[in-house]
Amino acid sequence: MAKLLKKLTLLIFVFALICPLLFAQESEAQKxxxxxxxxxxxxxxxxxLQNTSKPSAALYYNxxxxxxxxxxxxxxxxxxxxxxxxxxxxxxxxxxxxxxxxQNVQSLIPSDVPESAFNLFFYLSIxxxxxxxxxxxxxxALVLILVLITSNKKLRQILILTTICIGLVGVWYWVRxxxxxxxxAVVNKTKAEVRSxxxxxxxxxxxxxxxxxxxxEDRKGQWSQILIPSENTQGWILKxxxxxx
Amino acid sequence: xxxxxxxxxxxxxxxxxxxxxxxxxxxxxxxTYVEVKEEISLTLSVSSxxxxxxxPTMPSLPNFNIYSSGQSRxxxxxxxxxxxxxxxxxxxxxxxxxxxxxxxxxIEVGNKIxxxxxxxxxxxxxxxxxxxxxxxxxxxxxxxxxxxxxxxxNTNKKANTSSTNTKQTNTANIPQRQQLPAFFMxxxxxxxEAYLNEQIDLRIRxxxxxxxxxxxxxxxxxxxxxxxxxxxxxxxxxxxxxxxYHYIEFVTALFGILPGKATIGAAKVDYxxxxxxxxxxxxxxxxxxxxxxxxxxxxxxxxxxxxxxGKTSAFSxxxxxxxxxxxxxxxxxxxxxDTLVLKTVISGVGNMRSIDALPPxxxxxxxxxxxxTSSSNSKITEGKLGGTKEFQTIIVPRxxxxxxxxxxxxxxxxxxxxxxxxVSSQEIPLKVLPAKEDQQExxxxxxxxxxxxxxxxxxxxxxxxxxxxxEGISPLTKTLTAVKELGKYxxxxxxxxxxxxxxxxxxxxxxxFFSSQKTYLRARRKISKAQTMNDIAPALQEYLSAKQGQxxxxxxxxxxxxxxxxxxxxxxxxNSFWQELEMLKYAPADTLxxxxxxxxxxxxxxxxxxxxxxxxx
Numbered sequence: 001m002a003k004l005l006k007k008l009t010l011l012i013f014v015f016a017l018i019c020p021l022l023f024a025q026e027s028e029a030q031k032x033x034x035x036x037x038x039x040x041x042x043x044x045x046x047x048x049l050q051n052t053s054k055p056s057a058a059l060y061y062n063x064x065x066x067x068x069x070x071x072x073x074x075x076x077x078x079x080x081x082x083x084x085x086x087x088x089x090x091x092x093x094x095x096x097x098x099x100x101x102x103q104n105v106q107s108l109i110p111s112d113v114p115e116s117a118f119n120l121f122f123y124l125s126i127x128x129x130x131x132x133x134x135x136x137x138x139x140x141a142l143v144l145i146l147v148l149i150t151s152n153k154k155l156r157q158i159l160i161l162t163t164i165c166i167g168l169v170g171v172w173y174w175v176r177x178x179x180x181x182x183x184x185a186v187v188n189k190t191k192a193e194v195r196s197x198x199x200x201x202x203x204x205x206x207x208x209x210x211x212x213x214x215x216x217e218d219r220k221g222q223w224s225q226i227l228i229p230s231e232n233t234q235g236w237i238l239k240x241x242x243x244x245x
Numbered sequence: 246x247x248x249x250x251x252x253x254x255x256x257x258x259x260x261x262x263x264x265x266x267x268x269x270x271x272x273x274x275x276x277t278y279v280e281v282k283e284e285i286s287l288t289l290s291v292s293s294x295x296x297x298x299x300x301p302t303m304p305s306l307p308n309f310n311i312y313s314s315g316q317s318r319x320x321x322x323x324x325x326x327x328x329x330x331x332x333x334x335x336x337x338x339x340x341x342x343x344x345x346x347x348x349x350x351x352i353e354v355g356n357k358i359x360x361x362x363x364x365x366x367x368x369x370x371x372x373x374x375x376x377x378x379x380x381x382x383x384x385x386x387x388x389x390x391x392x393x394x395x396x397x398x399n400t401n402k403k404a405n406t407s408s409t410n411t412k413q414t415n416t417a418n419i420p421q422r423q424q425l426p427a428f429f430m431x432x433x434x435x436x437x438e439a440y441l442n443e444q445i446d447l448r449i450r451x452x453x454x455x456x457x458x459x460x461x462x463x464x465x466x467x468x469x470x471x472x473x474x475x476x477x478x479x480x481x482x483x484x485x486x487x488x489x490y491h492y493i494e495f496v497t498a499l500f501g502i503l504p505g506k507a508t509i510g511a512a513k514v515d516y517x518x519x520x521x522x523x524x525x526x527x528x529x530x531x532x533x534x535x536x537x538x539x540x541x542x543x544x545x546x547x548x549x550x551x552x553x554x555g556k557t558s559a560f561s562x563x564x565x566x567x568x569x570x571x572x573x574x575x576x577x578x579x580x581x582x583d584t585l586v587l588k589t590v591i592s593g594v595g596n597m598r599s600i601d602a603l604p605p606x607x608x609x610x611x612x613x614x615x616x617x618t619s620s621s622n623s624k625i626t627e628g629k630l631g632g633t634k635e636f637q638t639i640i641v642p643r644x645x646x647x648x649x650x651x652x653x654x655x656x657x658x659x660x661x662x663x664x665x666x667x668v669s670s671q672e673i674p675l676k677v678l679p680a681k682e683d684q685q686e687x688x689x690x691x692x693x694x695x696x697x698x699x700x701x702x703x704x705x706x707x708x709x710x711x712x713x714x715x716e717g718i719s720p721l722t723k724t725l726t727a728v729k730e731l732g733k734y735x736x737x738x739x740x741x742x743x744x745x746x747x748x749x750x751x752x753x754x755x756x757x758f759f760s761s762q763k764t765y766l767r768a769r770r771k772i773s774k775a776q777t778m779n780d781i782a783p784a785l786q787e788y789l790s791a792k793q794g795q796x797x798x799x800x801x802x803x804x805x806x807x808x809x810x811x812x813x814x815x816x817x818x819x820n821s822f823w824q825e826l827e828m829l830k831y832a833p834a835d836t837l838x839x840x841x842x843x844x845x846x847x848x849x850x851x852x853x854x855x856x857x858x859x860x861x862x
């Protein structure tokens with residue numbers, strides 16, 4: 001018992017030591033942001049990102065805010081988008097993302113999709129959707145076992161309901177997955193040239209404005225093939241002209 | 246032996262060819278003395294018998310804005326020899342006055358690296374030009390390449406104008422001579438006078454009645470005072486003075502950008518004539534076929550200013566015909582504070598680049614309008630350059646109400662009719678609803694015009710991003726993320742479901758076993774909790790009924806031993822115990838509650854139950 005108490009005390013001591021350090025770093029970044037030292041804030045948030053295996057939406061959001069204040073809008077946009085993918089229900093993230101997109105003639109919600117449908121479709125993040133699917137799976141297994149043991153009528157109904165839920169969530173997940181896994185990028189060059197092939201020798205077909213979000217379809221050396229959904233046009237652009245999301 | 250000699254000769258010939266396998270790389274600019282923001286045309290030419298020509302690596306040119314204007318590639322087979330000619334074209338626009346250097350380009354041809362020589366460019370500000378510098382512009386600048394590993398056949402001398410070189414007039418008419426030269430050029434502009442931004446078609450033809458070594462190299466003329474777009478390239482045959490000529494025609498659309506005289510410079514073609522077998526051998530043995538040049542005379546065009554009569558403030562700068570203007574919005578109804586995208590598309594026949602901006606849009610204080618962004622698209626229809634220009638304007642309504650985006654008027658000059666024409670878009674109705682609650686909460690407050698309080702109004706001055714966030718995760722996110730993060734352990738789910746289904750499938754009776762087990766346990770529980778002797782009999786009766794799958798009466802219980810196929814001893818025990826219980830029904834109440842007797846009977850019943858369960862199973 002005494003040994004256990006000793007271990008517990010040690011654990012609490014170590015935790016107490018580490019915790020303030022963790023929070024101190026965050027407050028340092030926040031402090032830098034509040035003082036208008038956005039570069040320092042961005043560096044600190046970037047460090048936190050590098051030191052964590054599970055970056056949070058808030059961390060991406062704060063980093064994006066720092067980049068935005070620095071005038072690095074493409075980087076800000078990319079990080080807001082990452083934050084939104086992790087937490088699509090967050091109002092602050094949604095506001096800042098749509099705010100920056102609107103400044104660049106873009107809209108998060110496609111014009112032909114009702115806002116309520118969009119909000120419902122993106123109510124859960126893809127991680128949450130996957131978690132929900134597994135949770136329903138476990139519930140199904142549990143109810144199935146109980147039904148096999150007891151043959152209870154109510155449990156049978158619950159089993160049917162769970163199966164329907166799994167089917168619906170499964171379809172939702174399957175439809176959502178491409179939206180969350182397709183590689184996107186933000187154009188980080190003013191009027192970036194888009195060519196018909198992966199090389200300087202191919203003619204420039206169009207130019208894309210800075211901060212425009214594009215889909216990456218292929219990569220070849222220093223070039224990325226992009227799709228501009230708003231124009232339904234494809235082309236090749238230098239990788240260095242893109243900030244990948 | 247003659248056969249051996251032939252083989253030896255062929256080997257010798259091939260080795261000779263391989264020794265003289267040549268790659269020429271050179272870079273050329275059309276001028277070395279330019280005004281700031283004037284355009285320099287730079288051409289990197291590669292001629293090689295290797296088809297493996299990579300894209301060139303451009304040097305860092307911080308003093309210039311660079312635009313690629315495409316590439317051309319010609320592959321020809323002459324006397325069984327493959328010859329590739331690639332030209333990479335760039336437009337350079339100097340950014341600063343002073344002396345700048347175009348650093349060497351590098352290019353990989355057939356696994357060998359070639360590097361061009363640097364070119365010095367002198368850039369002056371408007372009005373600084375002097376006579377000496379003009380001389381520099383007279384001849385196009387030309388820089389030979391330095392090949393590291395290969396021989397270079399240097400042709401960077403201006404070719405002699407031999408008897409076969411003939412300058413031609415700037416009309417399409419072929420010189421009326423008794424005998425035309427084997428190679429000559431013509432240049433023809435369809436107009437001598439044109440309005441600002443009016444399309445002028447320039448047709449340059451290169452005629453040849455003899456073959457050439459390699460491909461003739463065409464040098465575009467200098468086109469000062471014009472912007473231009475290549476329309477097409479034609480080729481065909483024409484018989485002139487009884488001689489069949491092959492011609493290549495380059496058609497270019499020009500647009501005058503400044504009133505006054507503008508000049509189309511001399512177009513030039515470099516070629517190496519081939520007259521017969523002997524000259525083909527000359528290629529290998531100290532050639533007598535030297536590179537030659539034909540060119541055209543410059544053409545002067547008068548660019549007239551646009552008339553002032555009929556010109557209004559709606560004039561966009563567009564010159565051409567069939568212009569249209571269309572507007573659309575991404576949503577006809579929106580909330581105050583939301584973003585509206587107004588798309589304006591101008592289309593027509595003419596130079597779209599001349600349309601700089603939209604006419605100003607005034608929607609009053611109820612709207613905030615942001616600067617427009619634009620993109621243009623060129624299209625050639627029946628030899629005329631046209632296309633579309635699209636403007637996107639962000640509009641944010643500040644108040645609710647019914648509004649309309651007024652029609653845009655676009656005036657353009659039609660040179661065919663020598664008059665200004667005006668087209669207009671449709672008016673777009675717009676419904677703005679009061680700002681959403683969440684927008685109001687977030688310190689941005691909009692008031693509808695109708696409901697606006699009298700006196701001081703709250704007005705949105707600007708928008709900004711929201712402040713930093715704390716690391717807060719909702720319980721929903723926490724739970725679902727935790728389940729997701731079980732990772733591979735989640736796959737145990739399938740094992741569990743699989744096992745459950747497998748067991749139920751393989752041992753169908755398992756379910757009945759559970760059910761049977763439940764009956765036994767219930768009977769045991771009831772017997773154990775018996776308060777009187779009379780509580781034991783119903784529990785035993787219920788158990789035996791369940792085991793036989795039918796309700797048993799008091800009289801039929803005794804037959805259970807037979808039905809359940811119990812052993813004789815168990816059967817005897819059951820019957821005697823059942824009789825005992827039957828007898829006890831008539832016993833006085835005290836006897837029934839006798840704890841000692843009750844305990845003994847309970848124990849007896851439990852043992853019996855256990856024995857029956859064992860045998861029935």
